[in-house]
Amino acid sequence: MTKEEIQKQIFQAVETVKQTNPMVGSITNTVTINFVANAQLAVGGSAAMVYLPEEGEFLAKASGAIYINVGTLLPIYEQTLPHVAKVLHDTGKPWVLDPVAVGIGSMRTHLLRQFKDYKPHVIRGNASEIIALAGLWKLDGGAAISKVRGVDSTDSVIAAKTAAVSLAKWTGGAVAVSGKTDLITDGTVIAFSYGGSHFMPKITGAGCSLGGVIAVYLTAASPFIAALTGTAVYNLAGTRTEKKVDGPGSFQIKFLDELYKASAGEIANNPFEIEEV
Numbered sequence: 001m002t003k004e005e006i007q008k009q010i011f012q013a014v015e016t017v018k019q020t021n022p023m024v025g026s027i028t029n030t031v032t033i034n035f036v037a038n039a040q041l042a043v044g045g046s047a048a049m050v051y052l053p054e055e056g057e058f059l060a061k062a063s064g065a066i067y068i069n070v071g072t073l074l075p076i077y078e079q080t081l082p083h084v085a086k087v088l089h090d091t092g093k094p095w096v097l098d099p100v101a102v103g104i105g106s107m108r109t110h111l112l113r114q115f116k117d118y119k120p121h122v123i124r125g126n127a128s129e130i131i132a133l134a135g136l137w138k139l140d141g142g143a144a145i146s147k148v149r150g151v152d153s154t155d156s157v158i159a160a161k162t163a164a165v166s167l168a169k170w171t172g173g174a175v176a177v178s179g180k181t182d183l184i185t186d187g188t189v190i191a192f193s194y195g196g197s198h199f200m201p202k203i204t205g206a207g208c209s210l211g212g213v214i215a216v217y218l219t220a221a222s223p224f225i226a227a228l229t230g231t232a233v234y235n236l237a238g239t240r241t242e243k244k245v246d247g248p249g250s251f252q253i254k255f256l257d258e259l260y261k262a263s264a265g266e267i268a269n270n271p272f273e274i275e276e277v
């Protein structure tokens with residue numbers, strides 16, 4: 001695919017979402033659940049959050065795509081997450097996995113290990129999470145010992161390149177590694193997406209909401225295009241917001257405004273580079 005073809009598909013994904021208001025269900029952490037829903041609404045999606053197995057199954061069937069984020073686990077998730085992931089896999093419904101804080105606790109490890117066979121269409125995380133998940137799934141580029149610091153990364157995005165490529169090859173989908181420069185791959189090509197703001201790691205939920213927004217675009221595009229489109233709108237909105245605020249509090253609010261205002265043409269033109277794997 002040429003750069004122009006990719007830009008055309010990004011444009012189309014953004015336009016389709018703005019016109020169709022696709023419903024996307026989420027099972028996500030209690031810290032940032034409200035910000036995830038607001039970001040999904042700002043780009044043109046419709047948000048619905050649940051905790052229970054039966055409700056997750058309902059949303060998996062009724063939504064265009066699903067977002068699963070393991071940030072704050074509750075006992076019920078031991079039933080909900082494998083059940084919903086199986087429904088998604090069996091029905092071929094696209095979904096995004098955010099392996100937040102992989103490495104903390106046996107339940108998180110057990111659940112994330114199970115997801116290997118359910119092959120999420122997009123895996124989104126910071127560099128340390130991507131390296132740790134590849135390690136958990138025993139794929140190239142993974143590390144046996146997680147360097148995730150709570151929910152934060154201690155690795156550079158480029159250090160996660162091999163892990164991202166091997167995860168994408170395993171799932172047949174795409175992987176988005178976030179950081180100062182974001183890396184998105186489908187296992188055959190790698191895109192580097194530029195922009196964002198130094199305030200983004202200073203607010204909670206930038207990564208989680210990016211995952212939720214990628215799920216919105218996944219209703220209208222391939223995993224690679226959806227991951228690149230979500231990342232591009234985040235980088236564009238982040239850059240624009242930084243110019244208008246003087247701290248993380250106002251950044252969080254104004255960032256939603258910039259997500260809302262970004263047009264399909266502006267998102268497709270946000271700077272990115274492509275290289276072959």
Ligand SMILES: Nc1ncnc2c1ncn2[C@@H]1O[C@H](COP(=O)(O)OP(=O)(O)O)[C@@H](O)[C@H]1O
Nearest residue numbers: 126178179180195196197198200201206207234
């Ligand atoms: N130093 C930075 N400069 C610019 N943008 C950043 C920076 N760090 C993270 N971002 C952006 O913040 C968003 C969330 O990424 P990140 O903070 O890595 O996720 P997480 O919250 O899961 O750790 C992404 O859109 C990413 O591009």
Ligand SMILES: Cc1ncsc1CCOP(=O)(O)O
Nearest residue numbers: 029031071151205206207208
């Ligand atoms: C702080 C925190 N603790 C558990 S989940 C969570 C939110 C993490 O959000 P993000 O990865 O988007 O910064």
Ligand SMILES: [Mg+2]
Nearest residue numbers: 100151207208
């Ligand atoms: Mg995160």
